[in-house]
Amino acid sequence: MSDREFHCDTCEGVALFETPPCVDGHGADCPELVCTGCGAARLIATFAFRAPRLEQRRRGARPAHRRAA
Structure with a gap:
């Protein structure tokens, strides 16, 4: 078993x-x-x-840009 320390909300501490x-x-x-x-x-x-595909970048394709509503 692996052990790690985290904050526990129930115990209210680490x-x-x-x-x-x-x-x-x-x-x-x-x-x-x-x-x-x-x-x-x-x-x-x-x-x-x-990872982004290199073939798309080589062909000059640009990633689609999102527009604000």
């Missing part, structure tokens, strides 16, 4: 959070954490960015 046994197969990279003091759950959101 507390130790640990990764519970993950049934989804994430292992130590599981995004779910549990406060060791009160048992409150915390989810760490992870996401990935797509």
Whole structure:
């Protein structure tokens, strides 16, 4: 199990959070954490960015601009 310190709203202070046994197969990279003091759950959101395609830039295509309403 992996341990990290975060602010816990229930404990009203910094507390130790640990990764519970993950049934989804994430292992130590599981995004779910549990406060060791009160048992409150915390989810760490992870996401990935797509890199811009080089072919579009080479052709001179410009990214679409958004307009304000």
